[in-house]
Amino acid sequence: MKPNFSLRLRVFNLNCWGIPYLSKHRADRVKRLGDFLNRESFDLALLEEVWSEQDFQYLRQKLLPTYPAAHYFRSGIIGSGLCVFSKHPIQEFTQHVFTLNGYPYMIHHGDWFCGKAVGLLVLRLGGLVLNAYVTHLHAEYNRQKDIYLAHRVAQAWELAQFIHHTSKKADVVLLCGDLNLHPKDLGCRLLKEWTGLQDAYLETRDFKGPEEGCTMVPQNCYVNRQELEQFPLGIRIDYVLYKAVSGLYISCKTLRTTTGHEPHSGSPLSDHEALMATLCVRHSPPQHNPSPTHGPAERSPLISVLREAWTELDQGMAQGRWWATIAGYVIGLGLLLLALLCALAARGEIREVAVLLWTPSVGLVLAAGAFYLFHVQEAKGLCRARAELQHVLGRAREAQDLGPESQPAGLLGQQEGDRAEEQ
Template sequence: MSLSTKDGSLKLLTFNLWGLKYVSKCRTERITAFAKKLRSQPDYDVVALQEIWTDSDWDIIVETCGDVYPYTRKFSSGILTGPGLAILSKVPIKRTFLYRFPVNGTPAAFYRGDWYVGKAVAITLLEPLYDGASPIALLNSHMHAPYALTGSSAYACVRACQAWEIASIVQTFTEAGYAVILVGDLNSRPGSLPYRILESEACLTDSWEEIHGATILEKLKQMTPEDQILLGGATCDSTLNTWRADRRPDEACRLDYALIDRTKLRVVDASVQFTDKIPGIGSYSDHFAYTATMNVLPRSLKTPGYPDRAVRLGVYQELSDLVAEYLRSNNYWRSWLRIAHFWVSVWIFIGCLAVIVVVSFVAPWSSILFMLLGSLSLATGLLDGQIGFLFGRNERRALQEVILQVKDATNVLQN
């Protein structure tokens, strides 16, 4: 079945809706307002969402917009909740599946939650828009968040590995003749290593830059907040966003994208949307939405040309060095310290048992305190030991696999 949509034109919207339960402010009110506005302005063909983490929020969107977007899918994965990825479409959905990132932070950072939600890339295969059109593979992702600009809390290595995984998936669909579109909150600025991996290895083109030209970060910092949105495509940390009004003007950045295969798609428009405010509440999310309109070209097995060989080799070397450094510092020492904590807790517990035997004849009531102390020490040690031994080994192997894949790609390019 094919669906003629504006003579092969596809308009998509990607939006991080900031749907953290108990954390995001005015969550239900914002989601409801978004759904109503989306219903009243139904000019998008496909809507890709991130941070839809509660079923009640998804139900509100589907119930409000279901008659306009008959094809919907919310992806489920993770431990505590799903990855927060969802799609609404006027175009029939042919097939969907989810790929969870093997490198995705640490379970010890429970206060951040990225590992527990199971960050992933959701793949949706759409029916061709017209007879003979290139089939569309829509990849929707929300990569690991940075919690600092530098250091281990920046999770730069994690996002770089996730970009590498996405690039491998993109290559597979591109070679199969699909028009690939990668959308979502990639938590990576233009020019960063993950961004360059997706450009050089996945051969994807930034739809914003196709219309507005290359993003110059230093120039973006000097713009007014209005121009940062209009001319720079800033979707995050804008002072015009009520939930980020306390940020410095130079912190505004572009994290939300629609990256495309330009051999099968032609971008005709790109802009930042949902910048207005909900009366009495504020902005729709802590991000602004991003929309891109493109023409889907006829089916072709033509694949995009890779960038200069030296550029690709440089990206390979940078990624390998970053992963190797992470393995040497963060991964090894964190695992070793956690296992050491386990053995220390065991000896503390044994010591508490010996103390209990002695003090039980002098001050029996104090035995309870030493039992609680020993039990608490053993419980935390067991948990930390499991994280260090099981998760640490798992993450180390996943990182080593990335290094081996990059080495294979390097050998092919050099030979």
Template sequence: MASNPETKTNPIEKEIPDLPTHLRILSLNCWGLKFLSKHRTARLQQIGHQISLLSPPPQIVGLQECWTQEDYLTIRSLTKDILPHGKFYWSGVFGGGLVILSKWPIEESSMVRYPLNGRPAAFFRGDWFVGKGVACARIRVGGGVVEVFNTHLHAPYNEGAGKEDSYACHRTAQAWEIGKLMRGARERGSVVVGLGDFNMVPGSLAYEVVTGRGGGVRDVWRERFPESARGAADKGGLEGKVKDLDKGRDSQVDPEGEDWKAKRLDYIFFGCDDDSYAVEDVRVGMTMRHPELKCSLSDHFSVETTLVRSANPSPTSIRPSQTPTLPTTTYDQILSLISTYIARERRQRKQQLTLFWSSVLLVIACHVAIWWSPRNFVAFILLFLSTFGLAGGVLMGLMGFLFVKTELRALKEFAWEVERAREGDAGVEDVTEDKRGE
């Protein structure tokens, strides 16, 4: 019996996954540093409460700087009715501070550490110790998959001090890594959601890398407001208002006034193979104060968006070729950044190893001198110097022999990838590998 051709199903239509018509997403840096963030417990509890009150409720939430599991569990208990699934991501010495909450079950998850991730010598900044990376979650929704990538890139330093940000190379490398992860998810046919505190402004090098290497992911804010400002008009801070609140004095803020100190560091990126999702709405949220403390809920505001899915995506746009491209000048800029940072690290390593060998000589000299010490207090001073010299020397040795060498190798890998992307020549790596050395 012949089939009626009019009843045949378009094979392309079968490829369109059964995904929700709306995706409501929220990203927020909670400022939840244990022992350091003021009113941490009360603020994060209120953050969880405010998320639970949102209408319509969010379906995917990414949190950054939620450092303690105690705060995570508090937020989970307050949002469990609308976001019954969640994952607290463990990383580094103190944890990565990353959390993903979801309306739907998290099918798989992983924590991908960044190869370039700060320096242990900068212990007062802490980026290396928290093990920054990308919290990844694979969420199955009906017949489709949403892959979520939540991150917190390395913070910039020396801004406004007339100095070059010494961590620009780290942040650019991290942007490259999350861009690769998002591109891979899109090539697998998943709906891609990348969110977090990227510590970058629109149009910066890291921003170009994320959007260029992300396989066509789009910034929800620029989709709705393409002419929005790139950075803060006034780079001053809010120290006066914070001090007023600490002293119990309220500080009046015009809710309708423009904030010339604000700049955009938090983002939600999205992408899908059939380009069926579009930005319906995007806004800044969590702008209210804590009802008792009268302080902001965080030192960041949330980014909230609603993506709406077309009922009839164009069949010709399904699974397009998403070859990541960047301008040649951008590749050159990245390579120059890597080269400058490699030279800096080699100088640092030379200094560290010099200090190490100097400490070895100091320890030997002190122990020999103890034999000839005329008095006990002199021997004590020599022993004291040798002990501290040994401790400092061991630290410098670990830095010079292990950490810096590890970082130089990571920089070589990063440079190879950039060169490969720029040239598209399978034989390039053999030449550059020999020239770069260690």
């Protein structure tokens, strides 16, 4: 690469709200989305909540002249809803399905059936390796009583770890998606602190869109106004995050969003606002160091957020074990009831009643068994994430005690040490 090397990358991200039979005007919105993407000709278009594979195939054909490369990430029962369209050839792709994703018995929420995941695309642009990630985390539903908080924190940690371990050979890292996290939420802070990703909204000097960068706004006719009662301006839960390795400098030149309507037709493309970012990658100016040494003062935010996440996962693990214990007691009582009914039926006493109670008793035992197995699996998943956090927290504390001169080069998502060893 020449010293004056520069790369311009235009990125589009949208949660499409494409639930078959439930999302309003889905077919029309998908058609207009295809027209919009063809007209704008982005380098990358990353989409969430494309729940119908038929919608993806429609967009695939419609966008083929402009975006010759595309991929749909499949997982779960319904699917991940994630897909990507690219003007540039895709070198590699893979995905990671989150270990925890809500509760199967919360059917009206449905996240468990979706197989929420993170998808990865590897592209080569002008001699650079770009790792582009697209993701969609578990929805919040109730901010005052968030029963999914531990799951969402665990997903944020898995996402951060996946990026950390798969981006060691990348020159540029890009993450887009609906995180279902407000900027100051624990999961969002954990993701940024561990990966070192920068927020396009906070970094750009040229932003055009709703106040505070909100991506769900009351002006959008598809938004449920009750969900925004506490947030009159709206909420920001969709993000464009990025970083570059040492020797390269990445900046967000412009960031614009829709403001409750699509610029050309006037009708919204979704209940979320679209994000459109222009990123510029170039060699670092001599006076600029994109990967500063993280001394003790700079490590303290990471240690703080790691502690907070560890505590949240610990509470979630205790809750999962409690529900498993309750289910175990129900299983025991159900088995005792079945034994009693068998004994009564064998002796001929109240045979009719015993036969009538047999089926619901078996159903109770089976349901409690499924409940027990799920919450045991939940507790183990949270325990695994907590153990990883505890290990990273221990290393961060050691590095802080040793001082900046003795800190490990690989900690806190810094990839330079790994890349130097590989070379």
